[in-house]
Amino acid sequence: xxxxxxxxxxxxxxxxxxxxxxxxxxxxxxxxxxxxxxxxxxxxxxxxxxxxxxxxxxxxxxxxxxxxxxxxxxxxxxxxxxxxxxxxxxxxxxxxxxxxxxxxxxxxxxxxxxxxxxxxxxxxxxxxxxxxxxxxxxxxxxxxxxxxxxxxxxxxxxxxxxxxxxxxxxxxxxxxxxxxxxxxxxxxxxxxxxxxxxxxxxxxxxxxxxxxxxxxxxxxxxxxxxxxxxxxxxxxxxxxxxxxxxxxxxxxxxxxxxxxxxxxxxxxxxxxxxxxxxxxxxxxxxxxxxxxxxxxxxxxxxxxxxxxxxxxxxxxxxxxxxxxxxxxxxxxxxxxxxxxxxxxxxxxxxxxxxxxxxxxxxxxxxxxxxxxxxxxxxxxxxxxxxxxxxxxxxxxxxxxxxxxxxxxxxxxxxxxxxxxxxxxxxxxxxxxxxxxxxxxxxxxxxxxxxxxxxxxxxxxxxxxxxxxxxxxxxxxxxxxxxxxxxxxxxxxxxxxxxxxxxxxxxxxxxxxxxxxxxxxxxxxxxxxxxxxxxxxxxxxxxxxxxxxxxxxxxxxxxxxxxxxxxxxxxxxxxxxxxxxxxxxxxxxxxxxxxxxxxxxxxxxxxxxxxxxxxxxxxxxxxxxxxxxxxxxxxxxxxxxxxxxxxxxxxxxxxxxxxxxxxxxxxxxxxxxxxxxxxxxxxxxxxxxxxxxxxxxxxxxxxxxxxxxxxxxxxxxxxxxxxxxxxxxxxxxxxxxxxxxxxxxxxxxxxxxxxxxxxxxxxxxxxxx
Amino acid sequence: xxxxxxxxxxxxxxxxxxxxxxxxxxxxxxxxxxxxxxxxxxxxxxxxxxxxxxxxxxxxxxxxxxxxxxxxxxxxxxxxxxxxxxxxxxxxxxxxxxxxxxxxxxxxxxxxxxxxxxxxxxxxxxxxxxxxxxxxxxxxxxxxxxxxxxxxxxxxxxxxxxxxxxxxxxxxxxxxxxxxxxxxxxxxxxxxxxxxxxxxxxxxxxxxxxxxx
Numbered sequence: 004x005x006x007x008x009x010x011x012x013x014x015x016x017x018x019x020x021x022x023x024x025x026x027x028x029x030x031x032x033x034x035x036x037x038x039x040x041x042x043x044x045x046x047x048x049x050x051x052x053x054x055x056x057x058x059x060x061x062x063x064x065x066x067x068x069x070x071x072x073x074x075x076x077x078x079x080x081x082x083x084x085x086x087x088x089x090x091x092x093x094x095x096x097x098x099x100x101x102x103x104x105x106x107x108x109x110x111x112x113x114x115x116x117x118x119x120x121x122x123x124x125x126x127x128x129x130x131x132x133x134x135x136x137x138x139x140x141x142x143x144x145x146x147x148x149x150x151x152x153x154x155x156x157x158x159x160x161x162x163x164x165x166x167x168x169x170x171x172x173x174x175x176x177x178x179x180x181x182x183x184x185x186x187x188x189x190x191x192x193x194x195x196x197x198x199x200x201x202x203x204x205x206x207x208x209x210x211x212x213x214x215x216x217x218x219x220x221x222x223x224x225x226x227x228x229x230x231x232x233x234x235x236x237x238x239x240x241x242x243x244x245x246x247x248x249x250x251x252x253x254x255x256x257x258x259x260x261x262x263x264x265x266x267x268x269x270x271x272x273x274x275x276x277x278x279x280x281x282x283x284x285x286x287x288x289x290x291x292x293x294x295x296x297x298x299x300x301x302x303x304x305x306x307x308x309x310x311x312x313x314x315x316x317x318x319x320x321x322x323x324x325x326x327x328x329x330x331x332x333x334x335x336x337x338x339x340x341x342x343x344x345x346x347x348x349x350x351x352x353x354x355x356x357x358x359x360x361x362x363x364x365x366x367x368x369x370x371x372x373x374x375x376x377x378x379x380x381x382x383x384x385x386x387x388x389x390x391x392x393x394x395x396x397x398x399x400x401x402x403x404x405x406x407x408x409x410x411x412x413x414x415x416x417x418x419x420x421x422x423x424x425x426x427x428x429x430x431x432x433x434x435x436x437x438x439x440x441x442x443x444x445x446x447x448x449x450x451x452x453x454x455x456x457x458x459x460x461x462x463x464x465x466x467x468x469x470x471x472x473x474x475x476x477x478x479x480x481x482x483x484x485x486x487x488x489x490x491x492x493x494x495x496x497x498x499x500x501x502x503x504x505x506x507x508x509x510x511x512x513x514x515x516x517x518x519x520x521x522x523x524x525x526x527x528x529x530x531x532x533x534x535x536x537x538x539x540x541x542x543x544x545x546x547x548x549x550x551x552x553x554x555x556x557x558x559x560x561x562x563x564x565x566x567x568x569x570x571x572x573x574x575x576x577x578x579x580x581x582x583x584x585x586x587x588x589x590x591x592x593x594x595x596x597x598x599x600x601x602x603x604x605x606x607x608x609x610x611x612x613x614x615x616x617x618x619x620x621x622x623x624x625x626x627x628x629x630x631x632x633x634x635x636x637x638x639x640x641x642x643x644x645x646x647x648x649x650x651x652x653x654x655x656x657x658x659x660x661x662x663x664x665x666x667x668x669x670x671x672x673x674x675x676x677x678x679x680x681x682x683x684x685x686x687x688x689x690x691x692x693x694x695x696x697x698x699x700x701x702x703x704x705x706x707x708x709x710x711x712x713x714x715x716x717x718x719x720x721x722x723x724x725x726x727x728x729x730x731x732x733x734x735x736x737x738x739x740x741x742x743x744x745x746x747x748x749x750x751x752x753x754x755x756x757x758x759x760x761x762x763x764x765x766x767x768x769x770x771x
Numbered sequence: 772x773x774x775x776x777x778x779x780x781x782x783x784x785x786x787x788x789x790x791x792x793x794x795x796x797x798x799x800x801x802x803x804x805x806x807x808x809x810x811x812x813x814x815x816x817x818x819x820x821x822x823x824x825x826x827x828x829x830x831x832x833x834x835x836x837x838x839x840x841x842x843x844x845x846x847x848x849x850x851x852x853x854x855x856x857x858x859x860x861x862x863x864x865x866x867x868x869x870x871x872x873x874x875x876x877x878x879x880x881x882x883x884x885x886x887x888x889x890x891x892x893x894x895x896x897x898x899x900x901x902x903x904x905x906x907x908x909x910x911x912x913x914x915x916x917x918x919x920x921x922x923x924x925x926x927x928x929x930x931x932x933x934x935x936x937x938x939x940x941x942x943x944x945x946x947x948x949x950x951x952x953x954x955x956x957x958x959x960x961x962x963x964x965x966x967x968x969x970x971x972x973x974x975x976x977x978x979x980x981x982x983x984x
Contacts (some may be wrong), residue, residue, distance in 0.1 A: 064912055230921045503918070664957075667957055703959075
């Protein structure tokens with residue numbers, strides 16, 4: 004891929020390191036510059052004892068015994084229960100909100116009503132109550148009477164694009180349109196932030212020997228984390244504490260301070276354990292609801308802590324979703340498969356919000372293609388706003404691009420994998436192609452689609468995906484404390500959203516101090532600790548691990564200064580491993596880590612560090628390729644996914660065990676999206692038909708396939724740990740890989756997800 | 772008209788969700804301890820005010836005073852601070868609230884607390900502690916059969932119940948046995964691995980115990 008330019012060289016002093024970077028099979032020696040005081044990145048020559056290993060997560064025992072306290076589990080004396088009242092219609096002016104009956108209900112302690120009058124989606128915040136039990140709060144919410152002056156609405160993407168469709172916003176109210184043209188509900192074309200315009204596509208198509216063009220549709224997917232959004236808000240004087248189910252405790256702190264008009268220093272946000280977010284929990288409250296602010300106000304009014312957890316239906320309606328998208332992809336290529344042009348034109352709906360672009364893969368994946376044009380359009384509909392979902396826009400965009408690549412391969416008479424190899428620009432993805440093809444048995448695929456005997460047909464398909472190395476360069480802190488008894492703690496103000504971040508940080512500290520991860524207690528999820536990051540963009544580990552390593556290294560340096568005279572050596576000659584501090588050249592000269600700590604002059608060594616900026620990296624993109632095998636019952640149309648292989652890179656995986664778990668999880672969410680998931684809005688009343696977990700179907704145990712994660716280690720040298728992210732990239736290729744496998748099995752090329760049996764049968768009938 | 776509870780008779784008052792729904796709102800008060808007290812089995816009316824219920828949870832006698840409409844799940848979570856079982860879908864679709872009732876896995880969001888009187892309730896907290904994990908719990912940790920962990924208590928209880936009824940399941944039987952539990956992080960394959968592993972560890976012990984018997 005075309006490497007985005009490295010960050011400009013700094014004014015501040017830097018240190019220069021020569022590192023052996025890249026994948027082990029294709030190393031590259033490179034120079035990296037980092038802000039003064041940073042450490043040499045771990046690279047291919049580093050002898051790592053803990054990092055890259057496989058360690059069960061440290062909070063596992065709490066989670067498997069039900070002792071882990073999630074926000075949903077927090078309770079306190081005198082706590083009240085909050086419940087929101089949501090708009091029951093998709094478009095209206097609110098005429099009246101009558102809370103008198105609710106207020107009269109015994110046990111109701113506070114009521115809130117919205118000041119907004121315009122309703123733009125069914126599920127919008129209207130009112131809220133706080134009461135002595137969840138049951139009474141639910142009763143009270145039902146007693147709130149709202150009078151609406153209903154307006155015309157549109158919930159369907161294509162209907163919203165038609166001339167004369169009801170408009171979600173008046174022309175002067177359209178959010179975030181900036182310089183893009185606005186016509187009715189449609190904003191665009193817009194060019195995405197990364198990639199998107201190269202050369203001249205008209206020229207590229209004129210030069211092509213073969214072109215393909217098709218239109219693809221992906222429906223709205225809701226994040227559906229099992230723990231719904233929610234908070235407990237507690238005031239003590241002017242001090243507010245919020246326990247939140249969030250991916251960004253800092254964001255919640257900032258959002259609550261702003262909403263309530265108080266100082267950030269008066270707000271503490273705590274997230275001990277978090278029951279899933281997938282991008283939907285990055286906002287202060289939620290993308291389509293200000294419930295957390297409302298809970299704080301209810302707690303203020305009632306003079307008691309208020310717990311407000313959303314119900315399952317609310318989670319579908321107002322906390323975000325991945326936009327539905329209608330995408331037209333046109334590809335041009337020479338006879339040998341060399342791409343000459345990529346044109347991606349998409350119309351996506353993020354409900355009442357913008358940001359429904361899907362052009363990331365088309366704009367960045369085949370970066371050698373000289374001519375590329377990505378045109379994105381946001382289409383407003385009367386539906387809840389979207390939220391980032393695991394590589395926002397990329398699973399949808401890759402479904403279109405990578406389906407089109409297979410259609411092109413078919414037209415060229417080329418092996419789909421060869422077509423991708425031909426146009427590949429990432430040396431990492433080339434390695435992943437080989438590993439994935441071997442693991443799936445690529446040679447077993449049908450040479451001609453659908454060319455198998457019998458009603459149950461098997462097929463193999465693949466697709467590529469792309470993502471980016473995203474990290475906070477500076478402004479992230481960490482504190483490592485070594486106590487005189489040898490016990491070690493680390494404090495960090497990010498949150499573990501289920502990725503195993505906490506355990507990864509313990510591994511980084513253990514690596515520096517020569518301990519095991521179990522020797523390190525990790526404190527995260529509290530805004531009182533050193534500054535953290537919101538967990539989005541697959542950025543948590545690679546933003547935070549370098550700061551944690553710096554703090555741990557500082558503690559190590561101070562302990563070595565104490566141990567050196569006792570071992571008759573210089574501090575720089577010491578090393579630490581296996582719970583011991585020893586002379587590197589003569590390991591028999593050693594002392595226990597605890598014995599060294601016992602000699603500390605003070606009770607605690609507190610090492611505090613901030614992340615340093617670094618100016619180069621091996622690559623700024625993350626690759627990824629997936630291979631899928633499916634079996635399609637051509638009599639019922641039912642698709643069974645048999646096996647998915649996901650080959651991914653994430654720099655150095657800190658903890659290979661939990662890295663694999665994230666890869667497996669992403670491919671499962673992707674298969675679930677490809678086969679089942681579909682938010683259905685009723686066109687006749689404008690409300691959601693399936694706001695639950697039985698009609699909004701997500702993949703279950705019985706649907707499970709063999710999931711094979713392959714981690715390609717890359718010394719990316721982009722920070723002192725060489726870590727990058729993994730949460731998002733493995734969901735990017737999945738939708739296309741499944742659709743391509745279904746095509747290989749049956750010859751049915753389905754352009755519309757989900758791949759339900761009715762669509763399979765319809766395509767087979769059409770094919771004859 | 773329902774009778775007030777008598778002081779003798781069977782321990783289980785026989786209040787089902789159906790009889791409760793039939794009679795709810797009639798207005799008779801039943802304030803004596805349900806379960807410790809008794810009934811002759813005739814239809815009885817509870818509530819609408821809170822009523823004391825005697826529950827047997829994880830081997831211990833516990834009393835909760837709740838409105839009769841309160842589910843077993845909410846009684847455990849909000850009145851006994853046993854928060855391992857989760858309310859996820861609140862309609863029996865996801866298995867997040869799974870507990871054992873007399874050794875059988877049930878969705879505790881679909882049962883009224885009053886209906887659990889007289890039964891042995893086992894929650895995930897009763898299967899082991901962080902210091903002393905059960906074989907299933909230890910296998911979950913080792914295989915990394917959890918990510919965010921919100922569904923995990925339900926899976927641990929369902930897996931434990933599965934192995935109690937089928938100590939050596941095939942992979943397909945494990946999938947079927949856990950098909951009532953949803954996970955959004957995608958831990959299924961590692962859950963299967965953990966259950967198979969726990970089964971293998973338990974099987975020799977079970978065989979040895981069988982020989983002794």
